[in-house]
Amino acid sequence: MNSKKNKVYTSINALLDKLNIADGMTISFHHHLRNGDKVLNLVMTAIASRNIKDIHIAPSGIFPCHEPLVEMMKNQTVTAITTSTFNPGPVPQAISRGVLKNPVRLMTHGGRARAIEQGDLHIDIAFIAAPTSDCEGNLNGTNGPSACGYLSYAYADALCADVVVAVCDNLVDYPAYPIEIPENRIDYILLTDSIGDPAGIVSGTTKVTSDPTKLLIADQTAELIAELGMIKNGFSFQTGASSTSLAVAEKVKRIMQQNHVVGSFALGGIHAYLVQMLQDGLFKALMDTQSFDLESIASARMNKNHIGISASQYASPAAKSCLVDKLDVVILGATEIDENFNVNVITNSAGTIIGASGGHSDCAAGSSLAIVVSNLTKKQYSTVKKRVTTITTPGDTIDAFVTEYGIAVNPRRTDLLNKLKNTSLNLVSISKLREKALSLGAVDARPQTSNRTIGFVEYRDGTIIDTIKAITD
Amino acid sequence: MNSKKNKVYTSINALLDKLNIADGMTISFHHHLRNGDKVLNLVMTAIASRNIKDIHIAPSGIFPCHEPLVEMMKNQTVTAITTSTFNPGPVPQAISRGVLKNPVRLMTHGGRARAIEQGDLHIDIAFIAAPTSDCEGNLNGTNGPSACGYLSYAYADALCADVVVAVCDNLVDYPAYPIEIPENRIDYILLTDSIGDPAGIVSGTTKVTSDPTKLLIADQTAELIAELGMIKNGFSFQTGASSTSLAVAEKVKRIMQQNHVVGSFALGGIHAYLVQMLQDGLFKALMDTQSFDLESIASARMNKNHIGISASQYASPAAKSCLVDKLDVVILGATEIDENFNVNVITNSAGTIIGASGGHSDCAAGSSLAIVVSNLTKKQYSTVKKRVTTITTPGDTIDAFVTEYGIAVNPRRTDLLNKLKNTSLNLVSISKLREKALSLGAVDARPQTSNRTIGFVEYRDGTIIDTIKAITD
Numbered sequence: 001m002n003s004k005k006n007k008v009y010t011s012i013n014a015l016l017d018k019l020n021i022a023d024g025m026t027i028s029f030h031h032h033l034r035n036g037d038k039v040l041n042l043v044m045t046a047i048a049s050r051n052i053k054d055i056h057i058a059p060s061g062i063f064p065c066h067e068p069l070v071e072m073m074k075n076q077t078v079t080a081i082t083t084s085t086f087n088p089g090p091v092p093q094a095i096s097r098g099v100l101k102n103p104v105r106l107m108t109h110g111g112r113a114r115a116i117e118q119g120d121l122h123i124d125i126a127f128i129a130a131p132t133s134d135c136e137g138n139l140n141g142t143n144g145p146s147a148c149g150y151l152s153y154a155y156a157d158a159l160c161a162d163v164v165v166a167v168c169d170n171l172v173d174y175p176a177y178p179i180e181i182p183e184n185r186i187d188y189i190l191l192t193d194s195i196g197d198p199a200g201i202v203s204g205t206t207k208v209t210s211d212p213t214k215l216l217i218a219d220q221t222a223e224l225i226a227e228l229g230m231i232k233n234g235f236s237f238q239t240g241a242s243s244t245s246l247a248v249a250e251k252v253k254r255i256m257q258q259n260h261v262v263g264s265f266a267l268g269g270i271h272a273y274l275v276q277m278l279q280d281g282l283f284k285a286l287m288d289t290q291s292f293d294l295e296s297i298a299s300a301r302m303n304k305n306h307i308g309i310s311a312s313q314y315a316s317p318a319a320k321s322c323l324v325d326k327l328d329v330v331i332l333g334a335t336e337i338d339e340n341f342n343v344n345v346i347t348n349s350a351g352t353i354i355g356a357s358g359g360h361s362d363c364a365a366g367s368s369l370a371i372v373v374s375n376l377t378k379k380q381y382s383t384v385k386k387r388v389t390t391i392t393t394p395g396d397t398i399d400a401f402v403t404e405y406g407i408a409v410n411p412r413r414t415d416l417l418n419k420l421k422n423t424s425l426n427l428v429s430i431s432k433l434r435e436k437a438l439s440l441g442a443v444d445a446r447p448q449t450s451n452r453t454i455g456f457v458e459y460r461d462g463t464i465i466d467t468i469k470a471i472t473d
Numbered sequence: 474m475n476s477k478k479n480k481v482y483t484s485i486n487a488l489l490d491k492l493n494i495a496d497g498m499t500i501s502f503h504h505h506l507r508n509g510d511k512v513l514n515l516v517m518t519a520i521a522s523r524n525i526k527d528i529h530i531a532p533s534g535i536f537p538c539h540e541p542l543v544e545m546m547k548n549q550t551v552t553a554i555t556t557s558t559f560n561p562g563p564v565p566q567a568i569s570r571g572v573l574k575n576p577v578r579l580m581t582h583g584g585r586a587r588a589i590e591q592g593d594l595h596i597d598i599a600f601i602a603a604p605t606s607d608c609e610g611n612l613n614g615t616n617g618p619s620a621c622g623y624l625s626y627a628y629a630d631a632l633c634a635d636v637v638v639a640v641c642d643n644l645v646d647y648p649a650y651p652i653e654i655p656e657n658r659i660d661y662i663l664l665t666d667s668i669g670d671p672a673g674i675v676s677g678t679t680k681v682t683s684d685p686t687k688l689l690i691a692d693q694t695a696e697l698i699a700e701l702g703m704i705k706n707g708f709s710f711q712t713g714a715s716s717t718s719l720a721v722a723e724k725v726k727r728i729m730q731q732n733h734v735v736g737s738f739a740l741g742g743i744h745a746y747l748v749q750m751l752q753d754g755l756f757k758a759l760m761d762t763q764s765f766d767l768e769s770i771a772s773a774r775m776n777k778n779h780i781g782i783s784a785s786q787y788a789s790p791a792a793k794s795c796l797v798d799k800l801d802v803v804i805l806g807a808t809e810i811d812e813n814f815n816v817n818v819i820t821n822s823a824g825t826i827i828g829a830s831g832g833h834s835d836c837a838a839g840s841s842l843a844i845v846v847s848n849l850t851k852k853q854y855s856t857v858k859k860r861v862t863t864i865t866t867p868g869d870t871i872d873a874f875v876t877e878y879g880i881a882v883n884p885r886r887t888d889l890l891n892k893l894k895n896t897s898l899n900l901v902s903i904s905k906l907r908e909k910a911l912s913l914g915a916v917d918a919r920p921q922t923s924n925r926t927i928g929f930v931e932y933r934d935g936t937i938i939d940t941i942k943a944i945t946d
Contacts, residue, residue, distance in 0.1 A: 164793070174738075174799065183786060184786040184794060184795055185793060186794070287648060304651065307651075310655065316657065319657035320610070320658060321656045
């Protein structure tokens with residue numbers, strides 16, 4: 001005869017009693033609900049109301065919707081944060097101003113999985129937003145009213161955290177399937193009215209640009225890849241969901257169609273353009289770490305070759321192998337790039353944190369061709385600096401930088417330079433690009449910062465590659 | 474730019490060189506290829522030819538095809554064995570005669586997963602037979618010429634072993650999918666001509682009995698379950714693939730159809746009868762730990778609600794929950810049962826090892842109703858003993874014993890006895906069943922054994938619940 005423990009709680013307070021939440025604990029979340037996430041605020045508000053202090057939160061990402069954290073940083077409910085994704089908003093702004101007691105620890109997606117699996121980032125309690133679960137915690141992200149796609153970044157948390165809580169607004173009959181995270185990893189289920197706002201779950205940036213400058217950059221990028229002979233059968237590709245990245249995807253798609261090329265896989269954050277390429281037979285598989293739009297969520301539900309992968313399988317440098325190491329071409333963004341090709345996506349030119357590495361340095365390190373695309377100037381600033389404000393991705397992992405004024409290939413890549421010798425591509429040195437920006441009236445100014453360190457940039461292997469200083473207003 | 478390590482070896486000897494195989498290592502395998510498995514022999518023969526000694530093998534199961542182990546036990550290549558499945562054959566026979574240097578350690582399926590995940594069973598190298606893999610080790614068991622169904626028992630090995638080798642005869646383009654075990658858990662791939670003999674992969678016992686005695690037992694069993702009101706919407710069920718078990722499944726199916734009952738899930742080893750019940754809508758899902766036949770393998774490939782689960786999710790007592798604890802009814806076999814309802818499935822009445830617990834004690838412990846079915850006599854022996862030769866499953870987890878001469882309900886289950894008071898079922902005490910067997914001329918004899926301990930029976934939580942002595946010829 002069996003003895004069945006009830007895992008399901010409907011009261012966050014009853015659950016917190018059971019969990020013995022205490023000062024100084026490390027609590028994690030995942031960010032697949034993006035700016036529609038209600039789980040972090042739900043849990044942290046309940047914790048704050050208990051006058052618990054010194055919580056270390058370790059979400060895979062923080063979005064503008066997490067603004068309540070600002071007050072919690074001020075009153076020292078939260079005194080430490082470790083994350084791998086920031087969208088610009090009140091939380092990183094407050095951190096930049098020195099509101100968080102301890103320096104924020106910024107990781108890469110692969111680095112976060114590595115740190116969790118190797119014990120560098122020990123999680124006391126993981127709260128996993130679960131769009132569908134049963135009463136024992138067999139859960140998935142692809143079904144239910146708050147469906148957000150695969151929960152890739154949460155897999156390491158579920159595997160390694162001492163206690164794992166699924167937070168769910170769609171409790172279904174046992175057994176729920178598909179099973180992304182199985183019940184044997186789940187301690188409790190917190191049932192709540194809604195875990196996510198559908199309007200915020202979908203990213204706002206998933207349209208191809210109509211800006212002629214950006215389209216020119218995308219054209220040049222696609223041509224660069226093609227001239228290098230990399231758009232061929234079996235090639236693999238990652239691009240983000242920025243409007244320029246999508247334009248690159250669109251142009252790569254046309255080249256593939258013209259030349260009847262079938263690629264191996266597209267990787268990373270998945271959006272409608274990649275889903276369409278899968279359905280058109282241009283890629284054999286999508287290897288998905290997060291969904292950016294409804295088309296991608298639906299595809300994850302329906303297409304067997306649209307595959308959810310863990311952050312570890314995606315990019316952990318400690319994994320026995322990972323997908324970024326099989327990646328041929330990745331298109332990356334940049335806030336700043338310097339003459340050594342170091343890239344900054346963390347701080348803007350005012351020194352305010354506006355992002356985190358995400359998969360940036362993972363993909364740059366793993367891929368055969370890491371291309372950074374950006375307008376040469378942004379507002380009054382040159383994108384190319386003598387030295388970036390904050391190193392996110394080391395320059396020796398970046399292969400080319402494409403702007404509307406030409407393409408700078410990393411001089412280290414003599415192989416690429418040789419292949420491109422007789423092409424019509426406008427190849428320039430990166431220092432010439434900086435000169436061009438300055439000649440256009442853009443400036444290369446470093447932000448005003450204080451001496452106070454408010455953040456550490458951790459490379460994927462855990463080494464600190466830069467520090468971030470508080471801004472002065 | 475990426476640096477790619479080649480994981481694929483075509484020579485077992487080159488791989489063994491790389492692995493630094495050494496005396497005293499623990500090496501694991503899984504048994505989903507059953508009596509068609511070629512991987513254990515391939516690896517162990519290569520190890521033996523290097524004159525390596527004192528290997529501890531920890532396969533999830535051992536079959537007659539693994540006969541070469543007998544010689545390896547004799548020459549001390551293999552001096553220790555830990556397993557959770559034995560089919561009768563030369564290896565357990567030799568162990569029973571004292572050929573293995575150290576006592577064999579017999580676990581349950583859930584206990585093996587627990588021991589691996591908690592570090593009680595540390596594996597140096599896991600060799601995982603992989604019916605389909607790509608060059609990085611994304612692998613599955615449901616595709617390829619040696620498809621054997623889900624590889625459930627290997628998941629803990631892949632997660633916890635220091636080094637994991639996929640042994641594959643069907644290397645496909647990257648990325649292989651579906652992904653049962655991902656590349657980030659795989660160190661090497663050994664490519665070989667054939668990992669399995671299809672004729673041996675399929676179990677030989679998957680037909681409903683035509684023996685009238687066994688059919689009577691099956692009838693009584695189904696009636697018992699029905700009288701207890703357990704064949705109702707949402708109920709869950711596990712039965713093995715013995716001919717009597719299949720007859721029970723067949724009769725339960727008819728009752729479900731007559732009463733328009735839709736169950737929740739069927740669990741454990743899956744066969745064509747359960748697949749048919751899934752496809753007829755009689756169960757919502759199949760929760761699969763191994764496939765017994767081709768229909769089950771095909772169903773795992775095609776049906777979204779035919780779900781592969783880990784041994785940990787199946788039955789680990791250390792898991793945050795597991796499926797056996799959700800199980801309503803399980804049908805179990807017995808070599809012997811005693812007046813305290815203790816069951817033996819490990820040794821026969823001659824004292825020779827012919828089995829191991831598998832999921833027997835896991836399911837008995839977890840389920841609401843654990844029914845043992847058996848003929849009352851086997852050859853000259855009474856199935857009911859004063860005391861079983863070897864305790865596999867403690868009697869306090871067994872609820873009823875069904876024979877052709879009546880049904881003995883465990884007196885501990887007064888609730889069941891009350892419910893059955895006014896039925897026409899032939900309820901008898903278990904001691905009366907023993908008397909009946911003796912009156913028919915069967916004997917309750919204990920086997921001739923020596924004082925030498927040749928095996929330990931580990932309960933699912935790791936406690937030793939019995940020892941096995943060497944037989945005397």
